[in-house]
Amino acid sequence: FSPNGREIAFISQRTGSWQVYIMPSTGGVARQVTYHTEGHSLMDWYPDGKQLLVRARRDHGGPKSERFFRISSKGRKAEKLLFDAAGDEGRVSPDGKRLLFQREGAGLYRKGYTGSQSAQLWLWSDGKFNRLVGDEHCNRSARWGSDGSEIIYVSNRKGNFNLYRRKLG
Numbered sequence: 001f002s003p004n005g006r007e008i009a010f011i012s013q014r015t016g017s018w019q020v021y022i023m024p025s026t027g028g029v030a031r032q033v034t035y036h037t038e039g040h041s042l043m044d045w046y047p048d049g050k051q052l053l054v055r056a057r058r059d060h061g062g063p064k065s066e067r068f069f070r071i072s073s074k075g076r077k078a079e080k081l082l083f084d085a086a087g088d089e090g091r092v093s094p095d096g097k098r099l100l101f102q103r104e105g106a107g108l109y110r111k112g113y114t115g116s117q118s119a120q121l122w123l124w125s126d127g128k129f130n131r132l133v134g135d136e137h138c139n140r141s142a143r144w145g146s147d148g149s150e151i152i153y154v155s156n157r158k159g160n161f162n163l164y165r166r167k168l169g
Helices: none
Strands: 007-012 019-024 041-045 051-057 066-072 088-092 098-103 120-125 128-133 139-144 150-155 162-167
Touching (some): 041 088, 051 088, 120 139
Antiparallel strands (some): 007 019, 051 066, 088 098, 120 128, 139 150
């Protein structure tokens, strides 16, 4: 749902590749907002409701080749690359200035996995990267607290996936 609750953004393969669509939350016709043949993964709305965070593969090959882009929710405009590094599960901060995301990550089916492919949580702010949670356990699916001063995430540090909270300094 958009920040004001009036629209719903979603992805669909109705044109042959995963594209982003927006429709009124009360129902109606869906409007396509992306058109690249490589497709998109929808991550989040920006707080202003005028932009969306997407993940896509552009001009990169191999594993970990998808990047984050900011796109307009209002019409067909060029994508804006946020930074040239791979990531997943991106979430825009409540103030729209920071990006919380995940790097690495073995599949959720690998319960109890620890090791080099464990998911790590990162923060991108002011053009800099800061690893927030990066240990041998799987740390993923982070979300912002309502005021942006903390994150809530999933970790298997005690053997099962549980929710954890971390204050940001």
